[in-house]
Amino acid sequence: MEKIGVLITHQPLPYLEQELTRRGCRLFRLWEAPETSRLEFCRENSAAIRAIVGNSNFGADAATIDALPKVEIIASFSVGLDKVDLVKCKERGIRVTNTPDVLTDDVADLAIGLAISVMRRIPSADKYVRSGAWKKGDYTLTTRFSGKTVGILGLGRIGIAIAKRAEAFDCPISYYSRTEKPYPNYTYYSTPVDLASNCDVLVVACALTEETHHIVNRAVIDALGPKGVLINIGRGPHVDESELVAALVEGRLGGAGLDVFENEPHVPDELFGLDNVVLVPHVGSATIETRTAMADLVLGNLEAHFLNKPLLTPVV
Amino acid sequence: MGTRKTPVTLRKENMNFSLSLTASGSGSGSTTISSDGSPPLDRPPVLVLLSLSDAWSSALSAKFTIIPPSSPLSTSTRAVLISGSVNRVDSTLLDQYPSLRCVVTTSAGVNTINLEECRRRGVLVANVGETYSNDVADYAVGLLIDAFRRLTMSDRYLRNGLWVSRGDYPLGSKLGGKRVGIVGLGSIGSAIAKRLEAFGCKISYFSRKPKPTANYKYVPNIIDLATKSDVLVVSCSLTKETHHIINKQVLQALGKEGIIINIGRGAHIDEPELVRSLVQGEIKGVGLDVFENEPNVPKEMFEMENVVLTPHQAVFTPEALSDVIQICIANFEAFFAENRPGTTGTTTGTDYCISRRTQEGDQGRCAESYQTLKPADDLV
Numbered sequence: 001m002e003k004i005g006v007l008i009t010h011q012p013l014p015y016l017e018q019e020l021t022r023r024g025c026r027l028f029r030l031w032e033a034p035e036t037s038r039l040e041f042c043r044e045n046s047a048a049i050r051a052i053v054g055n056s057n058f059g060a061d062a063a064t065i066d067a068l069p070k071v072e073i074i075a076s077f078s079v080g081l082d083k084v085d086l087v088k089c090k091e092r093g094i095r096v097t098n099t100p101d102v103l104t105d106d107v108a109d110l111a112i113g114l115a116i117s118v119m120r121r122i123p124s125a126d127k128y129v130r131s132g133a134w135k136k137g138d139y140t141l142t143t144r145f146s147g148k149t150v151g152i153l154g155l156g157r158i159g160i161a162i163a164k165r166a167e168a169f170d171c172p173i174s175y176y177s178r179t180e181k182p183y184p185n186y187t188y189y190s191t192p193v194d195l196a197s198n199c200d201v202l203v204v205a206c207a208l209t210e211e212t213h214h215i216v217n218r219a220v221i222d223a224l225g226p227k228g229v230l231i232n233i234g235r236g237p238h239v240d241e242s243e244l245v246a247a248l249v250e251g252r253l254g255g256a257g258l259d260v261f262e263n264e265p266h267v268p269d270e271l272f273g274l275d276n277v278v279l280v281p282h283v284g285s286a287t288i289e290t291r292t293a294m295a296d297l298v299l300g301n302l303e304a305h306f307l308n309k310p311l312l313t314p315v316v
Numbered sequence: 317m318g319t320r321k322t323p324v325t326l327r328k329e330n331m332n333f334s335l336s337l338t339a340s341g342s343g344s345g346s347t348t349i350s351s352d353g354s355p356p357l358d359r360p361p362v363l364v365l366l367s368l369s370d371a372w373s374s375a376l377s378a379k380f381t382i383i384p385p386s387s388p389l390s391t392s393t394r395a396v397l398i399s400g401s402v403n404r405v406d407s408t409l410l411d412q413y414p415s416l417r418c419v420v421t422t423s424a425g426v427n428t429i430n431l432e433e434c435r436r437r438g439v440l441v442a443n444v445g446e447t448y449s450n451d452v453a454d455y456a457v458g459l460l461i462d463a464f465r466r467l468t469m470s471d472r473y474l475r476n477g478l479w480v481s482r483g484d485y486p487l488g489s490k491l492g493g494k495r496v497g498i499v500g501l502g503s504i505g506s507a508i509a510k511r512l513e514a515f516g517c518k519i520s521y522f523s524r525k526p527k528p529t530a531n532y533k534y535v536p537n538i539i540d541l542a543t544k545s546d547v548l549v550v551s552c553s554l555t556k557e558t559h560h561i562i563n564k565q566v567l568q569a570l571g572k573e574g575i576i577i578n579i580g581r582g583a584h585i586d587e588p589e590l591v592r593s594l595v596q597g598e599i600k601g602v603g604l605d606v607f608e609n610e611p612n613v614p615k616e617m618f619e620m621e622n623v624v625l626t627p628h629q630a631v632f633t634p635e636a637l638s639d640v641i642q643i644c645i646a647n648f649e650a651f652f653a654e655n656r657p658g659t660t661g662t663t664t665g666t667d668y669c670i671s672r673r674t675q676e677g678d679q680g681r682c683a684e685s686y687q688t689l690k691p692a693d694d695l696v
Contacts, residue, residue: 116461143634144451286488
């Protein structure tokens with residue numbers, strides 16, 4: 001990949017940056033340019049840039065793609081491609097790859113970890129100990145996780161991995177997806193509201209598309225109810241965030257474990273005082289092992305493309 | 317198949333469990349003794365030696381006549397409800413209430429009950445079996461995921477505004493493929509193992525003897541287990557042998573990438589040594605629900621990013637407290653079904669009994685599942 005110009009949209013894993021450099025790529029660090037002059041930065045370097053490496057926060061929208069006429073491939077450091085204008089890519093004949101499978105386990109682990117953490121109030125209990133409050137009295141009872149019904153929105157790779165883990169806690173599994181899947185042990189519901197009405201813990205695990213934008217809306221939140229718990233390891237825009245915040249503050253929803261938000265890194269601070277929420281900064285795939293594996297996929301896809309070999313994980 | 321005996325005594329140090337059952341109200345409930353002084357036949361008498369919450373009183377008195385220790389009927393009552401953290405069942409107590417043939421404890425642990433003496437006198441003993449195990453196992457897994465993926469720490473980072481000002485939180489560590497060493501493969505240890513397998517962890521365990529029904533790799537020496545593990549989970553009962561089972565040698569063997577999760581007892585770990593190791597960076601992190609001198613926690617830990625500290629919470633869910641009531645009542649029902657008041661009864665008198673956890677609301681099945689086990693001499 002000697003001398004190939006690669007636009008990196010976000011601050012990359014050091015390993016990825018080192019490997020790209022080692023293979024001779026010229027790196028253009030979009031995230032270092034001030035936000036208002038990013039398109040300018042692209043245009044200035046457009047003669048050299050033949051590849052883009054984006055992530056879940058900074059992908060490649062239509063304007064960026066238009067500013068880079070020599071781009072041949074977008075290798076996203078994520079499995080979700082909601083930030084890449086796929087229609088534009090198809091029009092331009094730009095290849096698009098993502099990082100499926102390697103992050104499935106981490107995201108599923110996090111979903112269950114958040115569910116236990118919310119229901120048993122682990123961060124709040126930790127704060128209780130550190131504040132010295134334990135010396136004055138015991139913490140409250142917290143809700144059992146085992147055996148509770150887990151409802152999964154979207155039964156793809158990540159949804160299945162979540163179901164498998166939840167089953168080890170004797171949780172009955174139910175799900176919503178556009179069509180019923182061949183899992184006779186899991187109960188299918190044909191609408192998100194029906195699913196939410198019939199589960200204790202609702203997990204968002206589908207891809208973000210126009211159809212799934214705000215799939216968790218007021219009606220779903222109401223159906224989940226004051227004892228229900230929402231876990232979002234998908235994308236912030238899956239959930240109507242202002243409705244969610246209101247429901248939590250008013251006690252109409254039992255609790256929430258959130259890894260993603262509509263306007264990261266900004267999180268509604270009304271949530272900061274609540275004991276029944278756990279808020280983590282988009283750490284779904286944030287382990288050294290998984291990020292390294294994701295980097296290897298990005299590198300592998302880029303190399304394959306520039307050597308005219310079949311791509312490893314193409315989406316377009 | 318017998319229920320595993322799991323005498324992990326689960327109680328809050330310095331706070332007896334019965335107090336948590338008496339969140340509202342106190343007193344030993346009403347007794348409905350008839351005018352000739354004897355309890356109604358359809359509500360056999362049960363001696364109760366701890367204070368009961370309203371939930372307990374109403375559940376128990378629906379089926380039994382509650383006899384307080386002060387009642388003259390106490391010496392003729394054949395069944396007693398105790399708590400392992402409040403009452404000692406020994407010769408003194410058994411002499412005091414010579415008609416006892418059945419002891420039902422609200423605890424999992426039976427270490428404050430003299431089982432030999434009960435056996436000698438033909439007194440059956442029933443604990444709550446695995447009732448607490450799932451909640452404790454869930455908590456252990458929650459602490460483990462937290463320790464690997466930094467949930468508590470990154471939640472705090474986020475709430476302090478640092479995601480905005482400083483950027484992403486440092487990377488955590490993947491669970492899949494990690495080697496988990498379980499110290500004590502009783503009911504709780506097994507429940508933990510079953511859960512962690514689903515996350516792709518590799519399970520090994522240490523106990524005094526291997527468990528023939530367990531599918532996991534047995535390691536006969538705790539230092540070996542620590543050497544070969546990425547994380548140790550302490551889930552055995554506390555005995556003289558297991559006091560400070562996690563000591564300096566084990567910590568060294570675990571090494572600086574190692575993590576410890578403790579949902580057993582504070583005294584399982586040499587706490588000052590643990591603190592020293594953490595301060596020196598000799599182990600990677602811990603998740604602790606128990607401490608040597610609760611509610612005191614070594615203050616050095618408060619400054620640390622790599623520790624999760626919880627106030628002895630693992631067992632305390634409203635569901636567990638409600639399950640305990642159900643299973644104790646089911647135990648009494650099973651006893652009285654075989655030992656109707658007014659008959660000589662059919663106490664086996666040789667073994668003690670652990671009752672199975674019944675399906676919710678399905679208390680009638682307990683009589684069938686009235687298990688008898690040889691009292692095992694290993695407590696791990």
